[in-house]
Amino acid sequence: MIIPKPGRLVRAPGAYTLGPTTTVLAAEGAQDAARLLRTLLSPATGLPLAPATGSTAGITMTLDPADHALGAEGYHLIVTPEAVRLRAAHSAGLLHGVQTLRQLLPPEALADRPQPAVAWRIPCLETTDVPRFGWRGAMVDVARHFQPLPFLLRTVDLLAFHKLNVLHLHLTDDQGWRMPSDAYPLLTEIGATRARSMLGQAGSTRYDDRPHGGSYTVAELRILVDYAAARGVTVVPEIEMPGHTRAALAAYPHLGNVPGRTLDVWTDWGVCENILGVHEEVLEFCRTVLGEVLDVFPSRYVHIGGDECPTREWEESPAARRRAEELGLAAPKELHGWFLGRIGSFLVDAGRRPLCWAEDSMSSLPAEFTVMPWRDGDHGLAAARRGHDVVMAPHRSTYLDYPQSAGPEEPLGQAGEVVDLRAVHDNEPAPEHWEPAEAARVLGTQAQLWSEFITTPAQSDYLAYPRLCALADRAWNPSSDWTTDFLPALRDHGPRLDALGINRTTPQ
Numbered sequence: 001m002i003i004p005k006p007g008r009l010v011r012a013p014g015a016y017t018l019g020p021t022t023t024v025l026a027a028e029g030a031q032d033a034a035r036l037l038r039t040l041l042s043p044a045t046g047l048p049l050a051p052a053t054g055s056t057a058g059i060t061m062t063l064d065p066a067d068h069a070l071g072a073e074g075y076h077l078i079v080t081p082e083a084v085r086l087r088a089a090h091s092a093g094l095l096h097g098v099q100t101l102r103q104l105l106p107p108e109a110l111a112d113r114p115q116p117a118v119a120w121r122i123p124c125l126e127t128t129d130v131p132r133f134g135w136r137g138a139m140v141d142v143a144r145h146f147q148p149l150p151f152l153l154r155t156v157d158l159l160a161f162h163k164l165n166v167l168h169l170h171l172t173d174d175q176g177w178r179m180p181s182d183a184y185p186l187l188t189e190i191g192a193t194r195a196r197s198m199l200g201q202a203g204s205t206r207y208d209d210r211p212h213g214g215s216y217t218v219a220e221l222r223i224l225v226d227y228a229a230a231r232g233v234t235v236v237p238e239i240e241m242p243g244h245t246r247a248a249l250a251a252y253p254h255l256g257n258v259p260g261r262t263l264d265v266w267t268d269w270g271v272c273e274n275i276l277g278v279h280e281e282v283l284e285f286c287r288t289v290l291g292e293v294l295d296v297f298p299s300r301y302v303h304i305g306g307d308e309c310p311t312r313e314w315e316e317s318p319a320a321r322r323r324a325e326e327l328g329l330a331a332p333k334e335l336h337g338w339f340l341g342r343i344g345s346f347l348v349d350a351g352r353r354p355l356c357w358a359e360d361s362m363s364s365l366p367a368e369f370t371v372m373p374w375r376d377g378d379h380g381l382a383a384a385r386r387g388h389d390v391v392m393a394p395h396r397s398t399y400l401d402y403p404q405s406a407g408p409e410e411p412l413g414q415a416g417e418v419v420d421l422r423a424v425h426d427n428e429p430a431p432e433h434w435e436p437a438e439a440a441r442v443l444g445t446q447a448q449l450w451s452e453f454i455t456t457p458a459q460s461d462y463l464a465y466p467r468l469c470a471l472a473d474r475a476w477n478p479s480s481d482w483t484t485d486f487l488p489a490l491r492d493h494g495p496r497l498d499a500l501g502i503n504r505t506t507p508q
Contacts, residue, residue, distance in 0.1 A: 137166025
């Protein structure tokens with residue numbers, strides 16, 4: 001059994017065996033999928049899987065754009081003792097089919113080094129497999145704790161393996177700025193490094209004594225984008241504003257609300273009260289930085305944060321109060337919606353779709369925003385009723401930085417919160433009580449890995465797996481049953497995760 005559960009799968013006797021003479025026939029438009037198959041299988045199998053020179057081959061990949069039933073990401077796979085036939089309407093479907101073939105092979109096929117004396121058999125079957133949602137992703141926070149490019153490339157591989165198609169990259173926050181900027185170089189020269197890090201939950205008085213920093217180059221981010229695209233994954237960048245910007249204010253203090261004030265990159269966890277000002281120079285800063293982001297990330301969606309924005313500084317700032325009065329706003333706190341609207345318009349004019357976290361203060365948010373509800377499902381329902389598309393991310397079922405149990409072996413996470421494997425699998429992005437028009441606004445769902453307490457890849461693995469498998473399963477196929485489908489499939493999946501070198505939790 002594989003994860004996510006295919007929509008329809010019929011087993012048959014026998015198997016197809018890959019060997020040194022197996023060839024791959026890739027029809028027009030299928031060459032990228034064939035290339036990916038070779039790239040992924042070559043390290044362990046050593047098989048060339050050479051392009052076919054004639055009209056027949058052991059593995060055939062074709063595109064049929066007229067097969068509308070397969071949608072943008074579905075595929076049809078037939079395996080017989082004589083051949084493997086993979087078909088899709090679009091290239092993304094073929095890429096998902098490649099991942100299915102990897103899971104059907106022995107787990108040794110996933111190793112990163114040669115595996116001798118293994119028969120590379122694919123069991124005979126027929127499957128037609130189409131995902132429920134078009135947005136199935138994971139958010140990785142590299143702002144609180146920076147992770148280098150190889151970590152992100154491996155993350156992409158693991159997402160694609162589970163047919164997750166979005167890597168939401170949280171690039172900036174109070175504790176660090178990771179996005180390069182030619183126009184504002186101090187964002188990484190100053191804003192990328194904090195002097196120390198808090199030990200324990202927000203509000204702690206304990207700190208380590210080690211500076212922490214890091215940032216990416218444009219070249220590295222382009223490598224990531226291309227690498228992800230080749231695997232069917234879109235990288236969605238997030239640049240936080242107008243709150244969660246202490247690192248930017250440390251680099252450019254004049255962007256804040258208190259003239260002459262200097263700040264350091266924040267060393268605490270929690271919500272920082274320092275936010276961007278609302279003068280024109282700030283808006284130009286945001287537009288310029290986002291313009292640089294658009295040059296690197298071709299994603300249709302660009303996330304601008306928008307959450308947890310204390311407005312005390314605006315309420316105390318003569319300039320912000322004057323701006324609110326000029327705009328006819330009832331109070332400075334209403335500048336939050338105005339600010340997001342101005343930046344959202346810039347992205348819309350650039351041909352992109354603005355995305356932000358859902359907050360109670362966003363009732364006036366323009367409809368072109370896609371909203372990511374994180375507090376609970378009711379925020380998603382309210383956003384859908386206001387005409388927003390939504391990507392569901394409720395913290396009680398998608399925040400994988402929360403502990404998986406109350407056991408002492410769990411790493412430090414959100415105090416008092418446990419998100420166990422069952423809670424993740426039970427995540428329903430479009431609940432039954434929603435009206436059809438409201439449910440139609442749900443683009444999908446994603447997991448979150450906030451990194452206050454995630455400092456190493458091993459810790460990230462431990463928290464993500466197998467819970468991310470559960471999210472992938474239900475996001476692709478809502479009919480997957482916890483007892484009869486997912487748990488048996490997860491038992492089969494364990495050796496695959498081990499072969500991939502994942503430091504995983506073993507379900508009890």
